[in-house]
Amino acid sequence: MTWSEMQPLLQQACLETLWMVGWSAVIAILGGLPLGVLLVLTDRGGVLPNVVVNKVVGQIVNIARSMPFIILMVALISFTRAIVGTTIGPAAAIVPLAIGAIPFYARLVETSVREVDGGLVEAVQSMGGSTWTVVRKVLLPESLPSLISSATTTIVALIGYSAMAGTVGAGGLGDLAVRYGYQRFETELMWITVAILAVVISVIQFAGDLAARALSHRSPASAAPRLVLPRSRKPRSGETAGTPAADKADQAGTDEPGETAQLTKTP
């Protein structure tokens, strides 16, 4: 395969990936943010303690996160059709991508928001602030750097998930690597794809870290740990320690091309 043959393929795949990941990230953030905040507020000792809501939402998040993405995608086929009118193509992939990423981001939001010092909440309450004021003026602005880091992690995970979106004919870089690189033995194309993915993820991670750091006004001692720039497709080991879904996303994206390939053949 010559470069002139590869170039349009790569360009197309890049755009597809960015489009899918971009939209699903936006939806995941819009959906995960309130969910994560809700989990913190309704927790025992929170601002609005409510055991029932907390347990129910927590359980839904757990179930959604425990579901392998490929299964989720299949399970959501009818839902996807109801929303975008088709189950094939990049637009159809956005639905399962976003739904898979909402609980993922919600958990990260929960962790970030929980880090906010309870004294600040108390201070705003003592000024006569309502719960909404607490969320708007304290919880979100104070955890913003951390929320941005979490969003970065989510976007990187989404790029991993999106490799599987090829199953529904959504295309994208991951799909290109699998179909051309792996199944057609175009090793060169596969490596180029992987390299592009590495660059894309590095850029996103770098931008995310930069934004998080610029917004953090804490003293260096108490600032969020500085994140090491990733060099491979598995950059987040230190950052998301203890979040199994991140690892799962990783594995799904990189370590199991065999499984993905098999699945792409079946339909």
Next chain:
Amino acid sequence: MITTTDLTKVYRSRGREVTALDGVDLHVREGEVYGVVGQSGAGKSTLIRCVNLLERPSSGTVTVAGQDLTALAGRGRRAGSALRQARSRIGMVFQHFNLLSSRTVRDNVELPLEILGVSGKERTRKALELLDLVGLADKAKAYPAQLSGGQKQRVGIARALAGDPKVLLSDEATSALDPETTRSILQLLRDLNRQLGLTVLLITHEMDVVKTICDSAALMSDGRIVESGKVTDLLATPGSQLAQELFPVGGVPSAEDRTVVDVTFQGEAAAKPVISQLSRTYNIDISILGAAMDTVSGNQVGRMRIELPGPFEENVVPIGFLREQGLQVDVADVDASKTAVLKEGAK
């Protein structure tokens, strides 16, 4: 200005009950600085949090500036708008400052004004004015992380004053600060109390704070107020535990058959050379076992533990002489003082 009646707070967790407040009656007069002291776990923090209902009391009432806050609270855990409005007129400063790290100093001071719905320009004007008042006009654009502890607390105080409160609650405001900074913050609180007529309720475990700025004080122990009143009155009360804590005088008699007397000096009496007069008049040898002197709300106040030779019966006349001089004289129970000394040694 602040009155609590029969305030009780019981925490329940896993079937266990902990009584943090056990029928507390507190009365803070308008324009005074009132200090609540006590050891950790005595219920001071719970008490001050109950005053603006950050903590819902299990029973009893809280009245601030004539308004019954417990009635405003309603039954739910969420604070209704009436309670929130009442809270906005009570300033509060915290031990760990609780400033938002994401906002500049000026924006932190503006926060309560934002909650009150004050317009942008007015907020900025007020915030800068308050920062000027606490001596931090040049730090308006800095972030809290760039400030020292004392400066952070000044911002905390400016923020607490933003809503033009009549009452300021101070939760161990100086406990995280070094002695020098503590003095300057206390001075600031004192000045604000005088200039703005602000009523200040503070809790602390530092007796020095009470000595430095409090007009009145209460001693808490096991969720109850053991003693309360004006500091000068307390010092004049025989056997006052708070006076003993404020001016601890230790010392055991050098031999048996001695009379140990605690003498409290206040006001004019403090300036008189009473001990040497006593010694000359009755021709007795007096040894000083312990003494503490300080200035309490502008008055020289001191306590001294002295030892007179012979048992109490022989010393009735000299003790009477001391009383005549306008001093407060307590005959110390030596055994008790011994145990007190032992306790101190154990610490």
